[in-house]
Amino acid sequence: MQMRLFIPREHARVDDLNASLEAVLENNGVSRALRCDVRLIVEELASNAIEHGDLAQVGAEEHELCVDIGIRANLLTLEFRESGAPFNPLSLPAPDVEADIMDRPTGGLGVHLVRQLAEETHYQRIGNYNVLRVTLRIPSTESEA
Secondary structure: OEEEEEEEOOHHHHHHHHHHHHHHHHHOOOOHHHHHHHHHHHHHHHHHHHHHOOHHHOOHHHOEEEEEEEEEOOEEEEEEEEEOOOOOHHHOOOOOOOOOHHHOOOOOHHHHHHHHHOOEEEEEEEOOEEEEEEEEEOOOHHHHO
16 A cells, blocks of 8 residues: 655644544554554654745745655555755754753654654655655554454
């Protein structure tokens, strides 16, 4: 199964994206637990792209966020494509989760959580687009029990 969704780069549309993905995943038999992980990943990465993307670099027709979703065998892949300044969120250092909350810098926990949930993450710059691929393992029904 392969599907592509586009949304305007607006925070209000992230819920629409998640609702669409939820329906597709449920129709394809993906467990509720994995759908919750996908929701969290989409919320984090889509919100970051909207919040931090440099729209001054692109034309109005390119102000969209594209998310491809694929299910093949026991892997679910999400690919986020957005225009803007080159930025690899995976290059950020891991946060010190042992440090006191008051001593930690702001940011970085969301990407850290995405890395923890994912089987694999990969960033690539293609033309004017940041492309971030997140692969999750779909547990077998035996391992869910």
